[in-house]
Amino acid sequence: MRLRLPPKQAFPHTIFYKQLNGEDDWGKPTYSDPIEIIHARVDEGYDFKRTSINATNDMPNGLVVVFNHYNDNLPMFEVQGVITYNENDFTIVTVIPLYLTDKEPIGYELEVK
Numbered sequence: 001m002r003l004r005l006p007p008k009q010a011f012p013h014t015i016f017y018k019q020l021n022g023e024d025d026w027g028k029p030t031y032s033d034p035i036e037i038i039h040a041r042v043d044e045g046y047d048f049k050r051t052s053i054n055a056t057n058d059m060p061n062g063l064v065v066v067f068n069h070y071n072d073n074l075p076m077f078e079v080q081g082v083i084t085y086n087e088n089d090f091t092i093v094t095v096i097p098l099y100l101t102d103k104e105p106i107g108y109e110l111e112v113k
Helices: none
Strands: 013-018 020-023 029-031 035-044 062-067 082-085 088-098 107-112
Touching: 035 082, 062 088
Parallel strands: none
Antiparallel strands: 013 035, 013 082, 020 029, 035 062, 062 107, 082 088, 088 107
């Protein structure tokens, strides 16, 4: 059985990713230069239902999906990195690598807030 990815048309959004570098002298976060990712899927208003004892106020409200097949050289996404979409910044809360059978991820789901 051969698994197929969703078509490229399902990833119509362009996003920019900035990795957290650290803090400046004033304690504000500093980021790398933005990396453009042209084939992404951004679902704003994604409804997460975490009601366990460990649920926090750091709940995501959006989901970003990207695949290596449609983007060359995807970065290693990290929690607290920033995704910019439609001139809005979203902080990455969770990075979920997507695997088929190899040890290398074929893409990522990024829960953002």
